[in-house]
Amino acid sequence: MDVQQLANLLFPDITKTIADYEAQYPPRNLPEGAVVTRIAPSPTGFVHLGNLYNAIGERLAHQTGGVFFLRIEDTDQKREVEGAVEAVIDAMQFYGVTFDEGATVEDEIGAYGPYRQRRRKELYQTIAKALVLQGLAYPCFCTEESLTAMREEQMAEKANIGYYGKWACCRELTLAQVQEKLQAGLPWVLRFRSSGDPANMIPVQDGIRGELKVQENYTDFVLLKSDGIPTYHFAHVVDDHFMRTTHVIRDESWLATLPIHIQTFDALGWQRPIYCHTATLMKMDGESKRKLSKRKDPELALSYYREEGYPQEAVWLYLLTVLNSNFEEWHLANPTANSRDFTFSLEKMSSSGALFDLAKLDNIAKDYLSLQTADFVYNGLLTWAQQYDTDLAARMKQKRDCYLAAINIGRGGDKPRKDFGSWRQAAAFLSFYDAKTFARIDACPANISLEHKQQILQQYLDTLDFADTPEAWFAKVKAITEAMGYAVQVKKYKKNPELYPGSIVDVSNLIRVAITGRQNSPDLWDISHVLGETETRRRITEYLHEA
Ligand code: GLU
16 A cells, blocks of 8 residues: 555645644743643533542642643534633633633633644644554544444454454555545545554553553544544544643543553654543442432532532632542641642542542531631622622622621631531521521420410510620520529439420520521620611510510
């Protein structure tokens, strides 16, 4: 076969060579050990948690004086959604992930572009042509039907599945045959001519998993599809070579096709990047673990965390805790430090089944928010509310001091309150402060009869004095408790519950329900002062008259 003629037949318009591109995209001039990495999402409109997970590469790049870029893998036009690139950029920006190069909303920046794959067709075709010239690629005219029939036969024969060896019927087409088929207008794909042997195991150094042994690829996989657009396998090899990527951080589902990728790098004589396969995100479903699914699990979408209002740093703390074995220890030792100060290393990343658990996120987020100032919480909640709860935003602006004071209750000190982990939870938690959103969620404590309820609340109203100190106020609650025959000491009540209708806990909870609508709340006296005397009295009176 005359490869030169074949190459010209297949790619008549391609005049560039690999050398031209090597000159156009020279090795980057970076310090020793600098990491060049990227995220390479497909613009499907769905930005998932995995995109943020892999954006961990940004930290690695910036910790080492390297480069982090955004490449858009838009070879599958059918799956493309309008505004998807903007959505990825916006989501990453929201989490503080910044790109040095790559696709931007306006266009793109950087000397190693274009950063959208569809704009790189000539480059892929040049490399494909070079492979044809080396006898390493050939056109295949097999139809879907003939490929299905081949697979069925292979299954019947219990042979390895795939396009290889005697099954690869287009491998040995003559130039005349190719020419004839091209003239007849038959569609073709370009296949790699593999000389791999399935008996060979190839060592690969994975940045997260250490040394792996993968089976050598023996199939003639597709490089270019019938529209001349490359497959992911080919495109990312070309891109990561010419973009001078040092680390490819991607999901472990790509491990299965890793043999194809290293074979392509090796065939082209290019240095392989360090592949880093991250653990697939899993969750518990009953007793068993399963992959997070786009259909079943809203928490797989990155937008979920924004809509729910988890602070960005809390999401990072959570992600790093789940994904990095040494992060939790570091965070415990540095509870108020920003997660960006943590020195991130790939070797400490989980290599299997990273377990996602929203209850854990809640805990981490509650801890995190409990350590922030009232101003921080006010501003965070207001920013969220401006987008997701505009009524709340308006009320917050109108009554800024009241909200700040409410947020400040139980803040600071050794044991700050941990009432909410997200802005949505904060909105629900703080809702009782505003007369418009106040609702009695909890019932009167079960031990208290209607008659007692009325008597206790009446006495409370009669003795209520907003000038009291917290101690004086509490002494009055004790006095009412005693006067009503309830136990002032919970211990005593627990010992002989039959002697009392209830304890001070019931009495306080009754007052809590009257004022906050809930049996559980921060300090009542502090809350009353945020509400003001008129509103506090109004609520108690209203509850007193409620049958
Ligand atoms: N487009 C691929 C994906 O979204 C990128 C994988 C990679 O990072 O190489 O899974």
